[in-house]
Amino acid sequence: MSQFDNVSIIKKANIYFDGKVSSRTVLFADGSKKTLGLMAPGEYTFGTEAAELMEILAGSVQVKLPGADSWQTVAAGESFNVPANSSFDIQVETLTDYCCSYL
Amino acid sequence: MSQFDNVSIIKKANIYFDGKVSSRTVLFADGSKKTLGLMAPGEYTFGTEAAELMEILAGSVQVKLPGADSWQTVAAGESFNVPANSSFDIQVETLTDYCCSYL
Numbered sequence: 001m002s003q004f005d006n007v008s009i010i011k012k013a014n015i016y017f018d019g020k021v022s023s024r025t026v027l028f029a030d031g032s033k034k035t036l037g038l039m040a041p042g043e044y045t046f047g048t049e050a051a052e053l054m055e056i057l058a059g060s061v062q063v064k065l066p067g068a069d070s071w072q073t074v075a076a077g078e079s080f081n082v083p084a085n086s087s088f089d090i091q092v093e094t095l096t097d098y099c100c101s102y103l
Numbered sequence: 104m105s106q107f108d109n110v111s112i113i114k115k116a117n118i119y120f121d122g123k124v125s126s127r128t129v130l131f132a133d134g135s136k137k138t139l140g141l142m143a144p145g146e147y148t149f150g151t152e153a154a155e156l157m158e159i160l161a162g163s164v165q166v167k168l169p170g171a172d173s174w175q176t177v178a179a180g181e182s183f184n185v186p187a188n189s190s191f192d193i194q195v196e197t198l199t200d201y202c203c204s205y206l
Contacts, residue, residue: 005111009129011202012105012160013141019198022141024127026112038116038125057115095122099114 004028017044023100035100039092047087051103055079059096064089107131120147126203138203142195150190154206158182162199167192 010025014035021044023037039061054063056078062071066086074080082088113128117138124147126140142164157166159181165174169189177183185191187206 002115003111003113003130007110007112008106008108009110009112009127009139010106011139013139013200015141015198015200019141019143022125024112024139027106036112036114036116036127038118038122040122095118097116097118 004034017042020044033102035102037098037100039090039096039098041092041094043089043091045087045089046082048082048084051084052082053079053101053103054082055099055101057097057099059092059094059098061093061096062091107137120145123147136205138205140201140203142193142199142201144195144197146192146194148190148192149185151185151187154187155185156182156204156206157185158202158204160200160202162195162197162201164196164199165194 004026006029008027014023014025020040020042021037023035026034026036056074056076058076060075063074063080064071065080065088066083107129109132111130117126117128123143123145124140126138129137129139159177159179161179163176163178166177166183167174168183168191169186
């Protein structure tokens with residue numbers, strides 16, 4: 001699916017790490033929420049409140065999930081899950097386009 | 104208005120200048136289109152096909168419009184129009200959040 005239909009989008013961007021990471025919030029009719037975002041190359045740590053599904057739309061990242069000892073590669077077309085109330089480390093190798101679903 | 108309702112959003116980001124400028128395309132029920140984008144500090148030249156209304160949501164820019172001799176400051180809450188089939192120069196001083204309407 002290349003687009004989300006019948007949604008609302010918050011005009012104001014979400015900005016993190018001085019703009020190296022940014023996203024737009026998309027609100028769905030069923031009350032669920034996703035963000036569509038971009039990550040510039042770099043290394044970041046994100047905290048979660050709700051559980052998250054991170055889908056990589058373009059680009060490639062290395063991710064270290066809670067409790068993991070090693071990094072895993074997640075490329076375009078792949079995704080990873082992050083438990084609620086936790087955090088994950090991410091190394092962004094190339095400009096990466098992502099969709100985050102709040103579960 | 105802080106959000107757009109009953110719209111579609113293209114998942115894939117529009118990327119320009121190696122990611123220094125990026126946007127998401129928002130499609131409206133009446134067939135019109137807008138983009139919500141971010142510009143990192145820098146100087147850029149954009150060409151237009153359709154006429155455009157550029158609204159600065161956050162940040163500040165200097166713009167030189169077609170036929171203009173001088174730069175004008177456009178800050179958050181302000182906007183500028185660009186004719187169809189032309190181009191404009193923009194100096195972005197701080198990370199700038201914008202909404203572009205295609206007229």
